[in-house]
Amino acid sequence: MVYKAIDYRVEADVAVVTLNRPDVMNALDTQMRAEVLDAVRHAPDEARALVLTGAGRAFCSGQDLGDRADVANIDIERTLRDEYEPMLMAIFECPIPTVAAVNGPAAGAGANLALAADVVIASEAAMFLQAFTRIGLIPDAGGTYWLPRQVGFARAMGAALFAEPVPARQAAEWGMIWEAVPEDGFEAHWRARAAQLAKGPTIAYARLKQAIRHSYANDLEAQLSLEASLQGDCGATRDFREGVVAFLEKRSPRFEGR
Known part of the structure; x- marks a missing residue:
């Protein structure tokens, strides 16, 4: 597959998948979901660790609401079953360690894409937002699975109902993610972490x-x-x-x- 919505590189046994639509804060469209799925499935053949990150100032702003001409008539259930589920299960079942290097805001499905990884390392400039109720939806893309397991019932319910941003440092304190690190030196930090995993058993x-x-x-x-x-x-x-x-x-x- 020729990648247009992501960048995929393998360096020193680490496969790096970069969501690469910075003009729309790396919003997930049909093309990007297909490319992420393809890259994640191929990564174990040529790498020993996998990183998901975003280009520009955001990690991922979630579903691209401009991906369809008539947003109100999107078949959401079909999209989730046919496009999101295979992508998320590929990440979940990936045999090599997966790291989400969250460089900036992660909202909606973008937040839950990050939480599908084995380890989430976030820049202190990042935040996690379950934005779904703002447009009359429930958390999807695994949000109702990951959140209560990682932060407990009360915090999961509050984050979903109020749809308020959770800053990276607070997410780390809650146990939603592994660690929040300073924005300065963030990339060097996650690369070192990924390299450590790639050299492991x-x-x-x-x-x-x-x-x-x-x-x-x-x-x-x-x-x-x-x-x-x-x-x-x-x-x-x-x-x-x-x-x-x-x-x-x-x-x-x-x-x-x-």
């Missing part, structure tokens, strides 16, 4: 993601059984052996993702 990362996500549905006995099975997979890898040898030799491990 990627098989263990994939199993870790699987274990944590299944924990919401499992009771303790089922989760302990799943942990044992997944840990068995990790214990059979070359990375585990390298990790033990490096520990005994008091050096940094050189993981290969095998």
Whole structure:
């Protein structure tokens, strides 16, 4: 696929997907959703970590309401099922670590696109806004899934009902995101974080993601059984052996993702 709405680059085992419609604050249209889906699906074939970020001053302003001639007659359910769901599930199920580097405002579906990543690192210039009730809608693109799990019922309900912006630092305090960092040096910071993940034990990362996500549905006995099975997979890898040898030799491990 030729990318027109995003920029896609792989550097030092890190795939960077940049939402690239800065003139509309990287609003999500049909083209962009298809391109993000394609890039996320291909990234594990050529990278060991994936970053989603935005061009210009915003991360993503959400659904592009100008994407259709007659906004009032958009088939929202079809759009969510056919375009948003595959994109979000590709991010959620991506076998390599995913990082949302939120460089600026993330609103509506844009906020929830960020929250689909494994780790969200935000510039202190960023904010997260569940803007949906402002136009008579409910949070979608996974918003009703992510928010209560990350911030609890009361904060999720308040953020959704009042549709008020949550600044990045407050989002970090709430547990909505991993960290908020100063705008100055933000890109260098997320690149360093992504590089750290790309050098890590990627098989263990994939199993870790699987274990944590299944924990919401499992009771303790089922989760302990799943942990044992997944840990068995990790214990059979070359990375585990390298990790033990490096520990005994008091050096940094050189993981290969095998």
